[in-house]
Amino acid sequence: MEPVQKPHRVRMTPGARRVLVAAERLFYERGIHAVGVDLIAAEAGVTKKTLYDRFGSKEQIVVEYLAGRDERWRELLAGRLEAVAGQGPDARVLAVFEASRAWAGEYGAKGCSMINAHAEISDPSHPAHPVITGQKRWMLDLFTGLAREIDAAGADRLARTLMLLHEGALVAHGVGVLPDPFGHALDRVRELLGNAEAAGGPVSLR
Template sequence: MNHAKRRLPPARERILQAADRLFYADGINTTGVDAVIEAAGVARMTFYKHFKGKDRLILAYLNGREVRWQALLDRCIQDAGDDPRARLLAVFDALKEWASSQSRYRGCSFVNAMAELAEPDHPARTLVTSYKRALRDRVFELAQATGTADPELLTDQLLLLYEGAITNRTFGHVTDAIEKARTTARHLIAMA
């Protein structure tokens, strides 16, 4: 019998997968390049061929998470149909699905990165700020579509719920934090 060799993903993809697992589970600062190289099963030279250093890997890691989050958010909004209120609530549906898909939920990878990368000029901080701004813009756009009198206020309220749900889900202080935040969001949207 001829057994075909199992094809591994390309080296760059393996490095990103390893970084994603390790950075999220163990933290960016505590995960060294050597641990990523070992987990990816690549040579040091291969790592540096694809990423000139850890900072570039961090940016690629965050970008990969943002791309996956945006795809999930887009799908949940699409699945919500044409009702503007349901589409706005879909932000919480996406959050719940995202949190449930993590083997060990550690909160928002972007907030975690901001906390870990304290240097004000670290390029990841600019990236994370732009991602959070894009989420705010998206929520504002969805809030406007509901016809609310004050979409700015509704956006602020929903984002406070969103971030609070993440924190409470992470620490386990509130049972079913995301679902409770969604219920509160539904009430806010109805009153807006």
């Protein structure tokens, strides 16, 4: 797997922050392709010249939008994981799913912004593409680290299963096809972890 390139970021001035606040709301509600710089500038109360002076391009605004949401998600998750520090990897795995349910309830009515963005940005040359793929790789690395503490021999397989449950819950939440997708995912995760504890051995993924 190739290393994830860190995206270029811009310095936030008051004008740039107004642009980003407006862009984040519009991009998430309407989609990235559907929102143009004219609308962003109008909603932010700045001129197009100011927008381009601060960001240079719409693509850079997308980078800042996605990177900013990722930073806030990681901050929320860090707090949840800190709250269960010392309780073992099982508790930390469950904390990840609980954090995602809390995030989705407050910030994710339309689902995962990364997944939504990837539906519109599949070109690896787009400057926001590494932000999207990097965020998902980071989540898989997180699950892999936790899985190693639970079942070193089957860590990769367990991590992939946890990742699929997590991402599936995100998608189902955004689509609205299940009443509580994170609750369902948590039940399955508890079952996986419970089987491991009862057996005193590796987690069964069947």
